[in-house]
Amino acid sequence: MAEATTCRKEKCKRPVRAKRYCDLHYRAWRRGELPKARHKNCKSEGCRKPMIRQGYCEAHFDAWKASRKHVVRVLESKKKAEEAKQKPAEVPAPAPAPAAAAPAAPPEDETPPAA
Numbered sequence: 764m765a766e767a768t769t770c771r772k773e774k775c776k777r778p779v780r781a782k783r784y785c786d787l788h789y790r791a792w793r794r795g796e797l798p799k800a801r802h803k804n805c806k807s808e809g810c811r812k813p814m815i816r817q818g819y820c821e822a823h824f825d826a827w828k829a830s831r832k833h834v835v836r837v838l839e840s841k842k843k844a845e846e847a848k849q850k851p852a853e854v855p856a857p858a859p860a861p862a863a864a865a866p867a868a869p870p871e872d873e874t875p876p877a878a
Contacts, residue, residue, distance in 0.1 A: 772797075 770777045770785035777785030784792055791797050795811050805812050805820035812820035
């Protein structure tokens with residue numbers, strides 16, 4: 764197979780440097796600016812940054828993660844609400860009855876008979 768002597772980019776007649784690209788297009792390829800980048804790109808539409816996690820670049824992954832935290836908080840609050848509905852309402856225990864009153868002391872104006 765004969766090696767290409769010109770850049771594989773359409774309408775480019777510069778000599779090949781590496782990966783069948785000229786110097787200009789090889790540098791663009793290394794930066795991920797060409798459609799067929801050297802690394803996998805972020806799956807967010809129009810983003811050409813390198814993929815870090817979950818198919819997203821760092822910025823889009825952080826945004827995705829923040830949105831997931833919100834979803835988790837909402838799901839947790841719904842779960843707590845459902846658990847509260849399933850538990851029977853706790854009826855407060857009746858207050859203890861007041862203690863029996865002590866016998867009333869005789870009025871002071873009545874004096875007991877002397878012996």
